[in-house]
Amino acid sequence: MVYFLSHRAHKDYPWLQVKKGQQICKVVADSLADLLEWGREFGLNRPHMSRSGIPHFDLWGSRLALLDVQGAKGDHKRLYRSRFLRREKE
Secondary structure, three states: OEEEEEEEOOOOEHHHOEOOOOEEEEEEEOOHHHHHHHHHHOOOOOOEEOOOOOEEEEEEHHHHHHOOHHHHOOHHHHHHHHHHHHHHHO
């Protein structure tokens, strides 16, 4: 299963050309295979690695058109935090 965390950038990320306050969506999945399969559908083939070692895709700017960002809020944010951020503490 694939999960989304839609949020606003809390600072500028010049290497991504993202300014503070711009919309970003983090895409994670239950497995690397699920994540890569989802990414291939949209021409994405190289996920990023978070500090905790969780592979993910970051979507911003024109790449947000790949999904309905408004649908990536609410329960998705809660699910992402409970499933993936919890791993960092274990």
